[in-house]
Amino acid sequence: MRTLHAAALLRTGPDAEAVPGGAVLVEGARIAAIGPADELLSAYPGVRVRRWAGTLGPALVHDGPLPPAPTPRERVHALFRLGAAAVPAAHLTEPGLSAAVARNDVAVLDAAHSPALLVGGRADLAVFGDDGGCLATVVAGRLVHRRA
Template identity: 40%
Template sequence: MLTIHRARVVRRTPEGEPLPGHALVVDGDRIAAIGPYEELLGEYGGRARVREWDGELTPGRHEPGARTLLESVYHPDDPYEVDELGSAPLTGEAVAALEMTDTRWGQSARRALQKLLATGTTGLTGPFTRPRVRTVVSRTGLRVLAPGGPAAPPPLTPGGRADFAVFAGPDTPGGEPGTPGAPGGEPARCLATVVAGRLVHRRA
């Protein structure tokens, strides 16, 4: 199904030229077109749904520390483990003291990935060696890059995979300061995350 994503501003790269009044058309898992909203609505409007976002649409974040985050850090299950373990991620000796099975690593990775998707993450640096973690990552559809690969997400281009996020800018009502799509930095508040054309996070 075709979807037109309309935003206050579209940027083809996180630091690229802001394009006010633009939109992006998604067809399946691909970007079909990028351009002024009115033009795209005229071409695709009769057969596409429209999603409107009050923020900046850019390539999503890339998480270079994903392997450590998913395979060496344990993310407690809220609310079931918080009383015993607390809500903060566990590392080092605290993880070693737990009975960690491959299944439990997979469950922890799933919780961590949900948090990453909520920050606009669309790519990770691998590889992942734990079988259940690999499975969980694969099911999200997130792009996985090898170590030493590009540290930034690819630009948004027609024909490219539809991986992007929408971030609240400083002038967006309720917006917070930050850098949309900033790798390793403090991102702006994420309103939506799309991975391979699927809306995988939407801020309530």
């Protein structure tokens, strides 16, 4: 199913300029299109739309040990609350953590890098509010965190 994630601002990379009214069309686990929300809505009538109040951009790469929590699953979900969808393999040394990461489709990287939104790329998105807090995280096209 296709989902259009539209936001007040869209940033395609950490250093990219924020563009008003942008959107990302997600199909499965991949980004199908990036552009102005109005144009994508016209091009894909009937698409499911999620509108976000903050700045939509690439999900973060968490370059450090996963946040502490009682279980590996909760540690992974703590990543999602930060807006992260990827972690370097070097930080997955504890028992059970690699399995929890794999079950939740977290991207495991050889080394940290700057994330970017690219057509055809993996649909790892995050929405951040004006306060810098994560409002939503999408991992491989799946909404895994939404702040109430």
